[in-house]
Amino acid sequence: MISSAGLSHSLDSDNLERDREEDLFVHRSHFPALGVDNRTYFNYGGQGVMCGAALDAINKNFRHIESLGSFSNAAGDWMVAEYNATKTAIAQEFQVSPTTITLTENTTVGCNIALWAVDWKQGDRLLLSDCEHPGIIAAAIQIQKRFGIEIDYFPLTNTRNASAEGKDSETVVELLVQHLQPQTRMVMLSHICWNTGQVLPLKAIAKACHDQNVLVAVDAAQSVGVLPLNLADIAADFYAFTTHKWWCAPLGLGALYIRPEIFEAIEPVFVGWRGLTNKLPIPQWRQDGAKFEVASSTYALYESMRIAIAHANSWGTQLQRYQRICQLSKKVWERLDALPHIDCIRQLPPESGLISFKVNQELIPSSSQSAIANKSHALIAKHLESEHQILIRALPNPDCLRASVHYLTSITDIERLISIFEAIN
Numbered sequence: 001m002i003s004s005a006g007l008s009h010s011l012d013s014d015n016l017e018r019d020r021e022e023d024l025f026v027h028r029s030h031f032p033a034l035g036v037d038n039r040t041y042f043n044y045g046g047q048g049v050m051c052g053a054a055l056d057a058i059n060k061n062f063r064h065i066e067s068l069g070s071f072s073n074a075a076g077d078w079m080v081a082e083y084n085a086t087k088t089a090i091a092q093e094f095q096v097s098p099t100t101i102t103l104t105e106n107t108t109v110g111c112n113i114a115l116w117a118v119d120w121k122q123g124d125r126l127l128l129s130d131c132e133h134p135g136i137i138a139a140a141i142q143i144q145k146r147f148g149i150e151i152d153y154f155p156l157t158n159t160r161n162a163s164a165e166g167k168d169s170e171t172v173v174e175l176l177v178q179h180l181q182p183q184t185r186m187v188m189l190s191h192i193c194w195n196t197g198q199v200l201p202l203k204a205i206a207k208a209c210h211d212q213n214v215l216v217a218v219d220a221a222q223s224v225g226v227l228p229l230n231l232a233d234i235a236a237d238f239y240a241f242t243t244h245k246w247w248c249a250p251l252g253l254g255a256l257y258i259r260p261e262i263f264e265a266i267e268p269v270f271v272g273w274r275g276l277t278n279k280l281p282i283p284q285w286r287q288d289g290a291k292f293e294v295a296s297s298t299y300a301l302y303e304s305m306r307i308a309i310a311h312a313n314s315w316g317t318q319l320q321r322y323q324r325i326c327q328l329s330k331k332v333w334e335r336l337d338a339l340p341h342i343d344c345i346r347q348l349p350p351e352s353g354l355i356s357f358k359v360n361q362e363l364i365p366s367s368s369q370s371a372i373a374n375k376s377h378a379l380i381a382k383h384l385e386s387e388h389q390i391l392i393r394a395l396p397n398p399d400c401l402r403a404s405v406h407y408l409t410s411i412t413d414i415e416r417l418i419s420i421f422e423a424i425n
């Protein structure tokens with residue numbers, strides 16, 4: 001997962017940063033959304049921006065299907081080739097076999113597949129962190145209603161200042177283990193928390209849970225495209241993600257990694273022809289990730305996703321991109337943290353691209369003429385978009401602003417954002 005050597009090297013390495021800034025300029029020019037005059041983009045945790053080649057491929061591939069003849073054998077063969085190439089490309093990023101990959105539409109579908117794959121019995125327990133996304137909590141509550149299970153929450157928020165490495169990581173694992181009970185069958189948690197940006201020590205968590213026969217399902221919405229990942233080494237049982245955020249691929253494409261060791265023992269809930277072999281009697285499941293896929297989907301998008309991954313790799317390795325994200329988010333965090341009227345949610349530099357912070361209105365002088373004075377975070381985000389073309393997200397819990405810093409973020413972007421908050425007086 002995270003190489004501590006790589007991370008600490010990155011934090012000292014200003015030369016690397018300067019060199020990379022120059023070739024970033026050329027690389028960024030391939031992204032139409034980053035070329036819009038004066039627009040400054042800090043919403044990668046919501047949705048990424050697409051490069052021109054990825055955008056063009058969507059149109060090209062819909063046209064290609066029509067030219068081959070929709071539902072022709074030729075179009076069918078083309079779709080199968082696209083499907084296989086896409087699973088291969090995803091698997092390669094995680095150093096796992098393509099057979100472990102299920103294609104979905106988004107993170108939430110992958111999390112649902114994981115949550116509903118357990119043969120829950122009344123009295124079983126599901127452990128969630130208190131930082132999970134509302135859609136995932138809702139799925140857990142549906143399972144609770146359906147099967148009479150109990151949901152426990154462990155207070156991850158209290159450890160938001162813990163690092164994913166060293167002694168701190170042990171504290172997080174110990175906290176989680178304290179909340180496991182004999183009836184706990186699964187832990188569902190994010191690899192990177194969407195609200196605090198905290199990175200969890202997932203490999204150690206997976207080991208501690210497996211020692212107690214507990215499955216580990218991961219919401220990876222905020223980690224894929226950010227952290228260097230070796231999923232076989234981490235050994236979580238389910239790793240669900242989307243490609244439209246940090247990977248900058250089209251909306252509507254996600255995937256789920258399932259650890260081969262549990263594959264036989266779990267069954268899909270939503271099913272369809274994609275998961276079946278051609279043998280009778282049905283159902284007989286395919287022995288790869290397709291077992292959890294359902295039916296027709298938008299094959300014309302697949303190449304666009306592969307182009308997005310290849311484009312990111314053409315700039316730098318996963319580790320190099322992660323190093324740049326850490327360098328830049330440290331810069332943003334330090335500058336914000338130095339301002340008296342800004343409270344950063346974490347008290348140490350981020351280990352991800354998510355920087356959450358509050359504007360402390362009580363510390364803004366009552367004489368202030370700033371348009372940010374006396375505004376809620378939601379209204380500040382609206383104001384930044386409409387008046388400054390700075391796109392940043394307001395979060396409900398904690399009530400704060402969240403800036404997403406990508407390897408595509410430039411120093412100029414950062415200066416524009418920070419200057420808004422520095423100008424408050």
Ligand SMILES: Cc1ncc(COP(=O)(O)O)c(C=O)c1O
Binds near residue numbers: 135190219241242
């Ligand atoms: C942690 C987390 N989980 C799930 C989601 C939902 O993602 P998707 O729309 O890909 O299902 C998000 C989106 O913002 C998220 O941040």
